[in-house]
Amino acid sequence: MATPSASVHIRSDQYHLAWDRSLPPVATVSSGSVVEIDALDASGGQLTEDSTVADVTTLDFGRVDQVNGPVAVEGAEPGDTLQVELLDFQPAGWGWTASIPGFGLLADEFPAAALRITQLRDGIGELLPGARIPLAPFCGEIGVAPREEGPHSTIPPDTFGGNMDTKHLTAGARLFLPVYAPGALFSMGDGHAAQGDGEVCGTAIETPMRIVVRLTVRKDLHVTAPEFQTAGPLASATNRGPFYATDGVGPDLLTAARDATRRMIEYLGREHGIAAIDAYLLCSVTVDLKISEVVDAPNWIVTAYCPLGIFG
Amino acid sequence: MATPSASVHIRSDQYHLAWDRSLPPVATVSSGSVVEIDALDASGGQLTEDSTVADVTTLDFGRVDQVNGPVAVEGAEPGDTLQVELLDFQPAGWGWTASIPGFGLLADEFPAAALRITQLRDGIGELLPGARIPLAPFCGEIGVAPREEGPHSTIPPDTFGGNMDTKHLTAGARLFLPVYAPGALFSMGDGHAAQGDGEVCGTAIETPMRIVVRLTVRKDLHVTAPEFQTAGPLASATNRGPFYATDGVGPDLLTAARDATRRMIEYLGREHGIAAIDAYLLCSVTVDLKISEVVDAPNWIVTAYCPLGIFG
Numbered sequence: 001m002a003t004p005s006a007s008v009h010i011r012s013d014q015y016h017l018a019w020d021r022s023l024p025p026v027a028t029v030s031s032g033s034v035v036e037i038d039a040l041d042a043s044g045g046q047l048t049e050d051s052t053v054a055d056v057t058t059l060d061f062g063r064v065d066q067v068n069g070p071v072a073v074e075g076a077e078p079g080d081t082l083q084v085e086l087l088d089f090q091p092a093g094w095g096w097t098a099s100i101p102g103f104g105l106l107a108d109e110f111p112a113a114a115l116r117i118t119q120l121r122d123g124i125g126e127l128l129p130g131a132r133i134p135l136a137p138f139c140g141e142i143g144v145a146p147r148e149e150g151p152h153s154t155i156p157p158d159t160f161g162g163n164m165d166t167k168h169l170t171a172g173a174r175l176f177l178p179v180y181a182p183g184a185l186f187s188m189g190d191g192h193a194a195q196g197d198g199e200v201c202g203t204a205i206e207t208p209m210r211i212v213v214r215l216t217v218r219k220d221l222h223v224t225a226p227e228f229q230t231a232g233p234l235a236s237a238t239n240r241g242p243f244y245a246t247d248g249v250g251p252d253l254l255t256a257a258r259d260a261t262r263r264m265i266e267y268l269g270r271e272h273g274i275a276a277i278d279a280y281l282l283c284s285v286t287v288d289l290k291i292s293e294v295v296d297a298p299n300w301i302v303t304a305y306c307p308l309g310i311f312g
Numbered sequence: 313m314a315t316p317s318a319s320v321h322i323r324s325d326q327y328h329l330a331w332d333r334s335l336p337p338v339a340t341v342s343s344g345s346v347v348e349i350d351a352l353d354a355s356g357g358q359l360t361e362d363s364t365v366a367d368v369t370t371l372d373f374g375r376v377d378q379v380n381g382p383v384a385v386e387g388a389e390p391g392d393t394l395q396v397e398l399l400d401f402q403p404a405g406w407g408w409t410a411s412i413p414g415f416g417l418l419a420d421e422f423p424a425a426a427l428r429i430t431q432l433r434d435g436i437g438e439l440l441p442g443a444r445i446p447l448a449p450f451c452g453e454i455g456v457a458p459r460e461e462g463p464h465s466t467i468p469p470d471t472f473g474g475n476m477d478t479k480h481l482t483a484g485a486r487l488f489l490p491v492y493a494p495g496a497l498f499s500m501g502d503g504h505a506a507q508g509d510g511e512v513c514g515t516a517i518e519t520p521m522r523i524v525v526r527l528t529v530r531k532d533l534h535v536t537a538p539e540f541q542t543a544g545p546l547a548s549a550t551n552r553g554p555f556y557a558t559d560g561v562g563p564d565l566l567t568a569a570r571d572a573t574r575r576m577i578e579y580l581g582r583e584h585g586i587a588a589i590d591a592y593l594l595c596s597v598t599v600d601l602k603i604s605e606v607v608d609a610p611n612w613i614v615t616a617y618c619p620l621g622i623f624g
Contacts, residue, residue, distance in 0.1 A: 105606055156611035157561055164613055165605035168557065202607040225575065226559045233551045234617070240545055245480065247538040249469055253565035257606055263537065291601040291614065293477035294417055294569055295514040299468035301476055302603065305546065 003088045003212050006036035008071070012208075015040070015066035015189065018151035019143060019162060021181040025072035028183070029215060034087065037068045037211040039189040041096065042140065042203070049094045049117060056098045056113040065154040065163060067141045069187030073215050076184035081218040082144055084175040084186070086231075088212040089137035091193040093120055095207035097127060097281045104202035105258055106280060114277045118205050120193050123237070125205050125285075128278050131310050133194045133286050134237035139209060140165040140190030140199075145181035159225040165204070167195045172231025176223045186215055194285050198304075200261050201284035238286065238307040244271075247292070248302045256302040257289055264304040272311065286310055315400045315524050318348035320383070324520075327352070327378040327501065330463035331455060331474060333493040337384035340495070341527060346399065349380045349523040351501040353408070354452070354515070361406045361429060368410045368425040377466040377475060379453045381499030385527050388496035393530040394456055396487040396498070398543075400524040401449035403505040405432055407519035409439060409593045416514035417570055418592060426589045430517055432505050435549070437517050437597075440590050443622050445506045445598050446549035451521060452477040452502035452511075457493035471537040477516070479507045484543025488535045498527055510601035510616075512573050513592050550598065550619040556583075559604070560614045568614040569601055576616040584623065598622055 007029055014026045029035060041047065044063040047055055076082060099114040101107070118125040118133075125133045143161030146152050157164045161177045169175060177184075191209025233239070246267055248259030261280075264287055268279035283304065292301040319341055326338045341347060353359065356375040359367055388394060411426040413419070430437040430445075437445045455473030458464050469476045473489045481487060489496075503521025545551070558579055560571030573595055580591035595616065604613040 103607065156608050157605070157613055158611060159561055163605075163608045164559070165608060166559075166613065166615060167604070168555075168615075168617075197602045197604055199605045199607050225561055225571070227575070227579065228557050229620075230555045230557065230617075232554050234555060239551060242544055243480075243542045243546060245540050245542065247476070247478075249471055249537055253569070253603075254606070254612075257565070257603060259537070263539070267539065289603040289606065290509045291565075291569060291603065292479070292509055293469070293475075293511045294566065294601065295415065295511050296468050296475045296477060299470060300566075301469055301478065303478060303480075305480075305542075308541075 004034045006212060007033045008035050010037040010068045012038040012040050015068045017066050017154060019146050019154060020151045021145035021149060021185065023070050025070050025183060025185060028072040028074060030074050031217040034212060034214045035071055037188055039068050039191055039209045039211060041208045042190045042206045047096045051115060053113050053115040056100060056115050065141060065190055067154055067187040067189040070185035072183030072185060073217055076179045076217045077182060078180055079222060080179040081221040081223050082177045082179050082184045082186060083216040083218050084142060085214040086169060086171050086173045087214060089171050090210040091120055091137045091191055091207040095120055095125060095193045095205035097205055097285055098203050099201050099277060099280060105200040105261055110277060110280055116281055125193055127282060127285055128274065131282055133310055135193045136170050136237045137193050138167060138169045139188055139211060140192050142175060142188045144177050144179060145185035147180040161226050164226060165199045167197060168230050168234055169228060170231055173228050175226060175228040176221060177226055178223050196284060196287040198289035199284055201280050203284060205285050238309065241309040243305040243307050245303050245305045249299055251298045253300055253302060256300055260302045260304040264306060316346045318524060319345045320347050322349040322380045324350040324352050327380045329378050329466065331458050331466060332463045333457035333461060333497065335382050337382050337495060337497060340384040340386060342386050343529040346524060346526045347383055349500055351380050351503055351521045351523060353520045354502045354518045359408045363427060365425050365427040368412060368427050377453060377502055379466055379499035379501040382497035384495030384497060385529055388491045388529045389494060390492055391534060392491040393533040393535050394489045394491050394496045394498060395528040395530050396454060397526040398481060398483050398485045399526060401483050402522040403432055403449045403503055403519040407432055407437060407505045407517035409517055409597055410515050411513050411589060411592060417512040417573055422589060422592055426593065428593055437505055439594060439597055440586065443594055445622055447505045448482050448549045449505050450479060450481045451500055451523060452504050454487060454500045456489050456491060457497035459492040473538050476538060477511045479509060480542050480546055481540060482543055485540050487538060487540040488533060489538055490535050506597050508595060508597060508599040511596055513596035515596060517597050550621065553621040555617040555619050557615050557617045561611055563610045565612055565614060568612055572614045572616040576618060
C-alpha cells in the first residue's frame with residue numbers, strides 16, 4: 001500500500017523546544033489530513049555522522065528533544081481525542097547512541113560520556129561489531145498541547161504524550177491522545193531507529209526521521225492519557241528466536257529495573273566479551289524491561305530480555 | 313522430541329510450605345538427572361473445578377503456594393549454579409483465577425472476592441465468554457534453598473528464585489539459579505496455564521501441573537540471582553496480531569503500573585463490555601506490563617498490552 005500523499009509538510013526548522021498551549025500553529029489542517037514531517041535527530045543537529053565523544057560532553061541541552069509543529073487540527077476541542085495514525089517512518093542512513101553524563105538509569109555507574117555512530121542499512125544497525133540490531137523505526141516524541149498554561153519541558157512525557165519513547169509505536173499503529181487545547185496542537189519528533197523497552201541509557205539509535213501521519217479528531221472517544229493499538233505482533237523484527245533474561249528482585253521496581261539491567265550488562269560481558277559501557281548502550285537499543293510480577297509482596301521482579309538473534 | 317524418562321518422581325503430597333535450607337531432601341539425584349513432579353494447584357487442592365466464590369473467602373493461606381521437593385542434586389555446592397531445563401508442562405483440564413481480598417496490584421479497588429473456573433481444551437482457556445486465552449503453561453514457583461537459615465515464606469520471590477511468576481519460563485527454557493546450600497535443594501510448583509507479565513490480580517489460570525525438568529550442576533557458571541534463556545520467541549501463542557495498549561505516566565513505577573492496569577480495565581469495559589472485576593482477572597492472565605521508558609525524568613511510563621487475538 002502506498003503512503004498517502006500529505007496535505008501539509010512540516011520542515012525540520014519548524015520546531016519548538018517546550019510544550020506550550022500558547023504556541024501559534026505552523027499549519028492548520030482538516031480532520032483526516034495526512035501530515036509529513038522532516039525531523040532532525042534529538043540533538044537538533046548538534047551530533048552528526050562524524051561526531052566524536054567530545055561532542056557529547058559539549059551538547060547544548062537547551063536544544064535537545066525539539067519537536068516539529070505544532071499543527072492545529074480543525075474542530076478539535078478539549079475533551080476530544082486526537083487519533084494519530086502512524087503511516088510511515090524513514091530514518092536517515094545513520095544514527096547515534098550516547099551515554100550522557102548525569103542522564104540514564106545507571107547514570108551513577110557510567111559517569112563518563114560515550115558515543116556510538118551506527119550505519120543503518122538493509123534494516124539493520126550494527127551498533128557494535130557482531131551486534132546487529134534489527135531496525136524498528138518510530139518517534140520518541142508524539143504529543144499535543146498540555147492542559148496547563150506555560151512551557152513544559154520536552155524531556156518528561158505526560159498525559160498529553162510527549163517523550164513517550166515507546167518502541168511499539170511503529171508504522172501501522174494508531175495512537176490516541178487527549179485533546180486539551182482548541183486545535184489539539186500536535187507535534188512530533190525524536191526519531192529512533194531501534195530501542196529496547198526502557199531505553200535504559202537514555203538514548204536509542206537516534207536519527208533524523210521523515211514522518212508521515214494522519215490526524216483525525218475523534219468526538220466519539222475520550223481518553224485521559226495515551227492509548228494505542230499496535231500495527232500487529234510486537235517486535236516482529238527481533239522476536240524471532242530465544243532471549244537471554246536477567247532478573248532484578250526486590251521491593252522497589254526502579255531498583256529492580258536497575259538490578260536487572262546491571263545483571264544483563266554483566267551477562268553481556270561474561271558471555272559475549274562486551275565492555276560494560278558498550279553493553280549499557282546495547283541494552284538501551286535492544287533489551288526489553290518487563291514487569292514479571294508485581295503482586296508477590298514484598299518483592300517484585302523486573303526482567304531484562306536480550307534477543308540473542310542480534311549475535312547470529 | 314520425546315520427553316526423557318525421569319529418574320525420580322515427586323508426588324503431589326511431597327511438598328513444603330516454606331523455603332528452608334534445613335529441610336531434608338525427599339530425593340537425591342545425580343547431576344543431569346530428569347525429575348518428574350506432580351504438583352497440586354497453588355491452593356494446595358482447596359479450590360477445585362466445582363468451587364464457588366465462597367471458597368475463595370475461606371481459603372487457608374497457610375496452605376497456599378506449596379512447592380514440591382526438595383530434591384538434592386549430588387555435587388552442588390554454594391557458589392555453583394543449578395541449571396534447570398524446563399522439559400515439559402502438562403496442566404490439568406481446568407484452572408481457577410481469583411481476586412483474593414487484600415491481595416493484588418489493585419487490591420484496594422477490588423475488595424470483594426471473585427473466582428472464575430476455566431476449562432482448558434485444545435490449548436485454549438476461555439476465561440470469559442468470548443475471551444479465549446492461548447495457553448502457555450509454566451510454573452510460578454521454581455527455587456532452591458535460601459542462603460539464610462530459617463523458614464522463608466513461599467509468597468515473595470528472592471535471589472534463590474521461588475515465586476517468580478515469570479510467564480516466559482515455558483517448556484524449552486533453561487533457568488539458572490544460585491546454589492546456596494549443599495545439594496541445592498530444588499523445589500517447584502504453582503502451575504500456571506496462562507499469565508500476563510505482572511500477574512496483576514495476583515493469580516494466573518492456576519492449575520495442577522505435571523512437570524518434567526532436568527537438573528544439572530554448573531561449576532563453570534556463577535549467577536547472583538535468577539537468569540534464564542527462553543525456548544524461542546516470546547509469547548508465540550499470543551503475539552500473533554495487534555495489541556491494545558494503555559499508559560501509566562508518572563514518577564513512580566508502581567503507581568504507573570497501577571494506572572496502566574486501571575486504564576486497561578476501563579478500555580476492556582468501554583470497548584468490549586467486560587465488567588471491571590472480570591477485566592481485572594483478564595488482565596492478570598493475558599495483559600503484559602512493560603516499562604516503556606525509565607529515563608525521561610521525572611516521569612516514567614509503564615504500558616499494559618492486551619493481545620486482541622483473544623477476542624477473535
